[in-house]
Amino acid sequence: MSCSETEIGKIPNFAHLVRFGDSIVIHRIKQQFRPLRIRLQYGGSNRQCPICDNGSKHFLEFGIVPRADARCAFCGALERHRLLWLFLQRKASFNSEHPQRFLHIAPEAILEKRFRPLIGKGYVTADLFAPDVDLKMDITDIQFPDNSFDFILCSHVLEHVPDDRRAMREFRRVLAPNGFALLLVPITAEETIEDRSIEDPEERLRLFGQDDHVRRYGPDYTSRLEEEGFTVEEVCKEDFLSAEEIEKMGITSAAGELHVCKK
């Protein structure tokens, strides 16, 4: 190898380091100014996110089949997150003087950020796969004694679980007699359809709307919960929000209904 080849050989490495350094600096600058950029681009007063309290011109498009006015540009909250946050704020008494025991399955980061300081020591997050949770947990085999929790929140998980009825029975078992569980699922069929023999992701996507879903739920979801022992109250957004709040906070039909489950 000649001297010139050696020198030339070093140049690309050096240039790579410069580019790498530049990219980190630019990335940090972008991160630092991201809130300002989002505020300039989306800030406004047509919409108000109740979770992060930011006002915006509109919510962003979101979904496998994209829907408009769905996702908060600031915190990422979707329609169902805003609905259940508002419900819990108005219907549940989070109070540090009376600590509540709250089990949050597959916690949404934006909600966890708000719940943890509100609830304190009684707040427990759990997931079978995600690493950043308090406990690894299989919801069909919950490692807590009976009556352990005042609130249970499990949103858009049961449609991934082959034996969802067993998970419902486990939630009921660990729920305290005066507590309630919010077990949200997407209701996308006229009647629940499932077939445990289907494991092909493409076939699941075609039949169940997502390649890791094992069923589509219909309105009979309520009776499914009741069959596993829950008393269920179906709560609509209109039951506790004004028309102005629904419009302003973007609680569209995509938010769905809340199934408030008691034992």
Ligand SMILES: [Zn+2]
């Ligand atoms: Zn937000």
